[in-house]
Amino acid sequence: MSRLLLNKRFALSGLLLLVLVLPLITSNAYMIRILILTFIWTIAVYGLNLLAGYTGYLSLAHAGFFALGAYTLAILTVTVGLSYWLAFILTLVFTSIVGALIGMIALRTREHFFAIYTLCVGYIIYLIIYNWEGMTGGVRGFIGIPSPGSIGPLEFNSQISNYYLVLFFLVLTIVVIYRIVHSLQGRTFMAIRNSEDLAKTIGISTTKNKLIAFILSTFFAGLAGALFASFTRFIGPEISNITMTFDFLVYLLIGGIGTLSGPVIGTFIIVWISQELQFLQDYRMLVFGPILVILIIFAPRGISGFIIDWNLKRKAKKQQIESMKDMENNQEVKEG
Amino acid sequence: MLLETVNLTKKFGGLTAVDDVSFSVEKGKINAIIGPNGAGKSTFFNLVSGYYPPTSGQVFFKGEEITRLPSNKIARLGIARTFQTTNLFERATVLDNIIVGNRLRTQSNLWDAILRTPRLKREEQKCLDKAYEVLDFVNLTNHAHSVVENLTQEEKKRVAFALALATEPELVFLDEPAAGVNPDETEGLAELMKKMVDHGITVCLIEHKMQMIMSIAENIMVLNFGKKIAEGTPEDIMNDEEVIKAYLGGERHAEVK
C-alpha cells in the first residue's frame, strides 16, 4: 500500500518535472502551443468531470460556459477596457454567477431532461454569440484580445511564459479538485451520483450540493475559456458549439469519467493521437465515435478506471493468496 | 409518542394509496406496520420521511409539525429510514458507503475541503469513527473493506441499517428488513432491532414475516387498501376479525395470502 503510494508520488513528481523543463529542452514552438491548448482543455474537462463524473449530471452546455468565459474576458478587456487581471477575476465571478442562475433552474430537472435542457442552454449561448454581432463580432469572431498582463516582474508576452502560466492554473485546478474529491464534500457529490434518493434520506441537501457542483463546473469552464481567449487572442463562435462539448466529453470518457486522472490522461492521449493522425482531421470522430461507444459498453470508466479496477483485482488476489499462506502456516504450526 | 400522523392521505391520480391514516409511533418500542401487498405501507413511510408530500393530513415529530419538510431536513431532525430494495452503492466498499452517513452532523463545506482546514480533518475523523462504531454495532467490522456487491443479502441489509444508524437517529423506519433473508438470519436481524431499542433508538418496521413481527413488535398497525384497519398489541391484532378477514381472504382479497 505505502509502496504503491510512494510509486505514485514518484511518478507524479517525475511527470511534473518533465512538463516543467520541457520548454527548456525543446524549441518546437508548435509542440508548446499544442501543450498549452491541452492544458487549457484539461482544466475545462476537470470541470465537466466534477459534475458529470462525480455528481452524475451530464451537462451538455459545457462549451457554452467555456465560451462564456472566453467572450467575457474579451469584452471586459477590449470593449470595456479593464486591466487584464481585474477582467480575469471578474470573468470568473461572472461565469460562476451565470452558472449559479442556470444551475438553479437546470438542476430541478433530472437525467435526460437535464441533458436536453443543458443542450438547449448551450445552443442558446451559441446562437447569442453568433447573432449578437455588435458585442461578440458574430461569425467574424473577436480579435485583439490582450495577453495576460504582467504581475510585478512576471510578464506573459512570450509563449513560454504563457506555458508556465497555464501550467500553473492546471496544477492549481488538479490540486483543488483532488482536495474536493477526497473530502466530505466530494463524498457528498458521490452520494448524490450513486442515489439521489438515498442521499436525501441520509440528510444531504441535494439541491444545495448539486448547485455547488454545477457552479464549480462552470467556474472551471470559465477559467479555461478565459485562458484560451488570452492565449489564442482570437475567438470565434465555434468554441461554444456543441461539437466542442462533445470533444470535452470524448476526452473525459476515454480518460475515465469519475476518476481523478481521467481528464489529464484522456485529453493528452486524444490530443496526441489527433496530432499523429493529422490526415484524419475532420474525420477524427470516425475513430473516436466508435471508441466512445465501445468504451461506454465495455469499460465505462475509461482508461483510468480500467487501470484502477485492474489494480484492485490484483490486490484482492494478493490478499487471497496471503490469507491462504497464513492458513497453511497455521496448519504447519499445528502439525509441527 | 415520538411520531404521530393525523389523517394522513396520499393519492396517486385516482388511487388512494394511503387513506386517512392516524398512527402514533411509541417511543422506545418496536412498532410495526403490516398489511397485504400494495396496502400502502411503503407509501406511508415515504410520507413520514418526506420522500413526497401528502395530499392531506399532518405528521408530527416530538410534537413539532414536519409535514412538508424535505427528506434531508427530516433526516437531520433524527429520523432515518431504509428502502425496501437496498440502494447502496454496490461497487464501493462498505466503509465508503457508510462514512457519508454522518455527513449531516458535520459543518465543513467546500472551502474547508479546498483549504484542508483542521475542522475538515476533525470531521472526517468523526465520520470515520462513526462508521466503525455503527459497523461494530451491526457486527460487520470485518467486512469494512469488502465491496458491497460481494456481500450476501443479509449483510447488505445490515449495511443499510448501519448507514441509517450513522445519521444518529432517534427513530428508524425499516422497510421489509428481512425480505429475502433466510429464517436463521431473520432471527439475527430481529436481535439487531432489539439492540437498537436497547440503545434508545425507536424502531418502526414494515414486514410480511408474521412470526417475527408477532414476537418482537409491541405496537402494530394494519393497513389494507390504504386504510388503517387495526392497531394494537400482537394479541389484539391476532384476534381482530377484520385483520383475519384481510389476511385469510374475504371475497375480494382471495388472491392475497
Next chain:
Amino acid sequence: MDIFFQQLFNGLTIGSVYSLVALGLTLVYGILHIPNFAHGALYMMGGYITLTMMQTLGLYYWLAIFVSIVVVGLIGVLMERLVFHHLRHAPPIHDKIAAIGMLLFLEAFAHRVWGADYLEMATPHGQVVSVFGITFTLQRLIIIVAAVLVMFTLYLFLKKTYMGMTVIAMSQNRAGANLVGVNTNKVAMLTFFISGALAAIAASLSSPINLVFPGMGHLVILKAFVIIIIGGMGSIPGAIVGGYILGFTESLGATYISSDYKDIIAFILLVLILTIRPNGLFAKGGQS
C-alpha cells in the same frame, strides 16, 4: 394579411417535417426510455442516401426515398442491436453518451463520404403554384400531404395490426408486455426501424427546400427534443401536435419578431417549460 397566410402555410410545411422527426424520437423514447441523441444523424443520413440514389443511380425521387427509408431504418436497427441493447441496465448517463458517440461517427462518416459542402436536391415537383394569393412550390404541398399520409399509415399500423399493437403495449408497460409474451427484442428493433424510416422520410421531403449537409440534423433533432418535451415524452399525438405548433411559432416568429433569432424560439420555449415544469409538460404528479 397575405403575408400572414403565407407564413401559416410555411409553418405547416416546417411543422410537418418536425412532426415526423419528433414522432420517431418519441416512439423510441416511449419504448426504450432512451433519449436518442443520434436521431438527428439518422435524419442526415436519410437526406444523403436519397440524394446519392438520385444522383449516382439516377433513381426517380420517390424510388430514392424508398431506398433511403430501408437503409436508414436498418441503420436504426443496427444502433439498437449493437449499442443500446447492451446498455439496457447501465446507468442512465451511459446511453446518452453512446448515442452521442454514434452521432459523432455518422457525421464524420457523411463528412468523409460526401464532403462538407451544402448540396442541393432536385425535386420533380418544383412547379410554382398560386392559390388564394399564396404562392408556393408544389414540393411544399407535397411535404404537407405526404406527412399526413405517413402519420395516417403509422396510425393504422399501430392501432390495427398485431405488430403495431405490441409496440403500443410495450411502450405502456415493458415488463407487462414481456409477461404476456411480447418479444421485446423484436419490438425494440421494429421501433428503431420505424424511427429511422420516419427520419429518412422527413429528410428526403425537406431536402429539396433546404439543403443537404453533414450538420443538417443538429437543429432538427434539438427541436424534436423540444417538441417531445412539450408534447410529453413518449406521447405520439403530443409529438404531432407539438411539431405543428413549433412550425407555426417559428414561421410567424421569423416574420413578426426577428428572423435572426427564429431558431432560438424553440429553445427558449423549452427552457421556459422546463423551468416551470421540471418533469415536462405532461408529467404525472407524485414525486416532487
